[in-house]
Amino acid sequence: MRKAANSNKIIKQANEYLVLAVLLKNDPLSVEEIVTLSRLSRPTVLNILKELDTRGLIYRAGLGESMGGRQPIMYTLNLRRYFAVGVDLEYPPVRVAFSDLREKVLYSQEWDCLPGETMEDIEENLVNAIREGMRRLNIATENLIGIGLGIPGRVDIARNLAVRMDRMDHIWQGGDIAAQLSMKLGVPVTVRNDIHLLAAAERTVQPTLPKNFLYVARRVGIGMAVFLNGKSYEGGFGNSGYLGHTVLDPEGPACRCGQRGCLECYATTGAVEINYARGAERPADYGTIVSRAQEGEPLAMAVLGDAGIKLAMAVVNAMLLYDIQTVIIEDCVDDGTFFAIVRENIEKLLGPSSDFQPRVLRGKLTGRTFALGGCSMIVKNFFKAPQLKVDG
Ligand SMILES: [Zn+2]
Structure with a gap:
């Protein structure tokens, strides 16, 4: 029984992802177009649209062209609902970027850590820069789906933990920077190696x-x-x-x-x-x-x-x-x-x-897009199809 319930939930999530992915690529779309592109049934699509509408992820973008009957309602992804934050902690330079679900950078900031700064100072400056971005974009923490943090060093991916910070030995004593930021901002933080995130940003900038x-x-x-x-x-x-x-x-x-x-x-x-x-x-x-x-x-x-x-x-x-x-x-x-x-x-x-x-x-990254990799990782995870796991 547990298996069936679990599978139903995952199938629902997978279908929802499918509709989101179709909209992300092709919007605005009518219900019929979403049915054709997703190969889901009409009732399933209608249910998912209702759910996505409640969560503010989509909105009605007017009426489309009539194919003989009434003009269909067109649905569009709401790019003003969810945002991702990327942090590129190169050290001494630090960069922060905010992107929408299409990985477009909407706000960015860059500064250099000063020689006497402690790890706490760096975290505090990061928190302030992210809050500044939220103010500029007029959004709240509930609008942030996550923060992708790139650090210059090694990461225990399973534990989401920085295990070494190059060039920062003199100020870093093994503290969990991802957990600290997450606690202070109330947003999940995912940590990765900085170069790997830059490569992800490069792929967004050069999709071919x-x-x-x-x-x-x-x-x-x-x-x-x-x-x-x-x-x-x-x-x-x-x-x-x-x-x-x-x-x-x-x-x-x-x-x-x-x-x-x-x-x-x-x-x-x-x-x-x-x-x-x-x-x-x-x-x-x-x-x-x-x-x-x-x-x-x-x-x-x-x-x-x-x-x-x-x-x-x-x-x-x-x-x-x-x-x-x-x-x-x-x-x-x-x-x-x-x-x-x-x-x-x-x-x-x-x-x-x-x-x-x-x-x-x-490479084609600029100051504005150096921190985009963190955003890309968060957005891609958001749109990642859940995997159907078969028990035992
Ligand atoms: Zn060496």
């Missing part, structure tokens, strides 16, 4: 990406997400594709992770600044080094070129390891100069006559 691709993000650190059959491969601790600490030279400079000669010792913007300062009379910031390289200054060209070769080496190894030919390189600070160096080196390393044809694409 193939099913298998590598996503490499170069920011304060360097990370990678692996998409296999349209799904991000999480790994044991939600942190697969930890590219930045691939060792390229065991005799190389000491890395903050304890190893030597990691990719991050050469290819991050910070590493470029350090390596430039070693050979220059005076240190320069990353933007200045790029400008000098464009003007033909030998030291700037050499340091940037070396960074590009090192990143290309790590990316080529990953492409061959997974047998994936498409790679997206996301770079928050690049004007295209560094990307061109990396792409040229990837193509050179893989050889022009090889049957392995690399497709090296530039």
Whole structure:
């Protein structure tokens, strides 16, 4: 008996999801059109529409064209009812975005954590930024379906728990940031690795990406997400594709992770600044080094070129390891100069006559969409069809 009751509930949810998915793709739609597209019976569709209407998820958007009889009522998803929040905690930069159910960013905010800030300060600032977003959009907590939080580190996905925060060891003592935020805001928080969420945002921004691709993000650190059959491969601790600490030279400079000669010792913007300062009379910031390289200054060209070769080496190894030919390189600070160096080196390393044809694409995220991945994850979970589980 329990089995039958459970199955009925799940079937009802699955049907509801089907109607929502049909509306999400094609609205506005009449009842007849929803019946045709969902292949559900008319009474089932009418019941679901009534239920969705009560929950404020749909509304009547006027009358459609008559097919001979009365003009049909057209139904549309209510994009003013539910919203998702994404947080990209890159550290020091932090970004917050609000999106509707179509994953369109409606509000975003970005700031830098200050050197003396504690974990409590960071959480407080996040809470304030999310409340500010709610005020601007004129919505309440009951309108938020969830918060997708990206952290720079490892995640125990089953327990929804951050287990390591890169670069934040000095302020993070193992506290449960997702639970803290959830408690303060009264909204469920789902935590994931930041790069994996960026990759999800990239898929929203570039919907024509193939099913298998590598996503490499170069920011304060360097990370990678692996998409296999349209799904991000999480790994044991939600942190697969930890590219930045691939060792390229065991005799190389000491890395903050304890190893030597990691990719991050050469290819991050910070590493470029350090390596430039070693050979220059005076240190320069990353933007200045790029400008000098464009003007033909030998030291700037050499340091940037070396960074590009090192990143290309790590990316080529990953492409061959997974047998994936498409790679997206996301770079928050690049004007295209560094990307061109990396792409040229990837193509050179893989050889022009090889049957392995690399497709090296530039990431398209901007400040406004960096936190969209958290929203995308929450929205996709919202529209996820419940799986019918067969007992015993
Ligand atoms: Zn390292």
